[in-house]
Amino acid sequence: MTVHSVSDVTRYIKGMFEHEPILSDLLIRGEVSNYKRYPSGHAYFTLKDAGSSMKCVMFNGYARNLRFAPENGMQVIAGGNISVYERDGAYQLYVSFLTPEGAGALALAFEQMRDRLAAEGLFDEGHKQPLPRFPRRIGIVTSSAGAVLRDIHNVSKRRWPGVQLILHPVLVQGAGAAEQIADAVAFFNEKYPVDVLIVGRGGGSAEDLWAFNEEVVVRAVYRSRIPVISAVGHETDTTLVDFVSDRRAATPSQAAEFAVPDAAEMERFLMGLRARLDAGRKRQIDHAVARLSTLVQRPWCTNPRMLIAPLMQRSDRATAELHRAAKEQSVAARHRLELVLKRLELLNPVRVLYRGFSIVEKDGRAVSRVKDVTAGDRVNITFADGKISAVVEQAKEQQNGA
Template sequence: MAGTVTVSELTRYLANLIGGDHALRNVAVTGEISNFKRYSSGHCYFNLKDKGGIIPCVMFRGNAARMRFQPQDGMQVIAAGSVNVYAEGGKYQLYVSSMVPDGIGDLAAAFEQLKARLAGEGLFDEAHKQPLPLYPKRIGIVTSPTGAVLRDIFRVSKLRFPGIQLVLKPVQVQGAGSAEQIAAAVDFFNEKYPVDVLIVGRGGGSMEDLWSFNEEIVVRAIYRSRIPVISAVGHETDFTLADFVADRRAATPSQAAEFAVRDAG
């Protein structure tokens, strides 16, 4: 650039220079979060730093809403996005499109963060656990209407006590809106169709498949249930937050039915 230029002209020149660099349009940066702030607008502003430098970052509302974990100061992360110049601030910054913890998956981080917060509120305390009824007459089931879970519960329950009444409230057990359906089904039995005990669950799968049973809305619905709840989510080695808040955790749907129904023989 020759001659005298204005501040705005120089800033635009640098913005065009940096914005035109293809290597900076899709870059993944690892560093430690500092000065993280999430504003009421939903936008997040923070710095990424290491021993040798620091870069300001912004993550706009749409991208921030897709994060499953809560970023915190001191957390090591990998942030992906593009680098450009913020003209009004006169600084370059990383426009973050996605971010995950470095060394631990975002789902695992979200699980541990929510677990710690809800445990701190006392939602998992043994003092809140309700005993299961000895001789229930009617059992509510919150699960998918298809698949082995419902068949296993029905088979074991009827084998142990043929006269038991089973009431299904069908729900999606994964995907968008599933957590809201599960929570609403628990509330339905408490408010509109009383039963003696509830079995809430689904079959096995990945952590992402089981994620609806880690959602806060589901955990709180189980916690406030006046009806004792047995969780039966996944396989024996799977644990969800629904397991921690439920009055009884079953390793399998068949075991949930065994817990719920006393053997008539």
């Protein structure tokens, strides 16, 4: 009996697996567990059901094309081939296709990315910008072929003929489309500023519209300093760009209606304003004419002196009042003066002399006491009707009032 090495046996078994047609291309349903993706991009996980489990590997070339993020506990259908990993001597499924069971991969990927970006605040209403009322230049990010550009052009020029439309042509589906759309949005923000952006394409399948769900496009629209109108697909189609844009349009034609005002409508509005202005001006003029007519019919208009008659009467009354006040003040002042004169008259020393009193002076000074003079002094005595000179013969003071 031949003795074989472990490697020989493992390689033999691996060859058996690889040459078995049923194991080279099969689909397996199971629950994902122990899912892990390494920095290399390769993903390793286990598929299991109630009775068994199977190790799986999905290399980066396939894993990077996944539209959704596999999670533990998720029911999936995996496609690929079964082979043996020689180092461990264990068979495993080399996955080239993976899709969630039930909901489609795109639908799941859409929900996962929507929830994640919403949690970051990319869809917050507070971040959205108002659209300009009268834009002069509109940037358009779409394909140069197809009806979208024609619809936007026709509606915009019909509504607002003076607006300038600038197209940045991009792929709207397939490989590289998302990057081109994101670069076009950045181009208008950094190198060719416009007043508003329309980002969109015509209708299609979920796969056709997927470029407008890519994270790079959503973040480019979120970072845009220029207001963005999304116009992707038809009214029933929804993409993540619709959530992050400042205004969502159901169709490209509606996007053009949102972007520019209607010149005909503006003309009608201005005509209405002009009619209201003319009517208001006519009412003011009629009111002024009626008021002027009323004023002209008043008496003082024919006799202007009536205008100043009340003022003249007020002047006469004021003059009479001033004269009366001045007279009263003069009488009061004269009365006060007479009272003062009477008081002064009562204090006049000459009147005292008429009552029998006299003034004795010695050397020009009045003598009020006996002790101020001595016998032999010469004094002057003033009476009411004249003066005399005398010599003091004797000076004697009274004692105790006697």
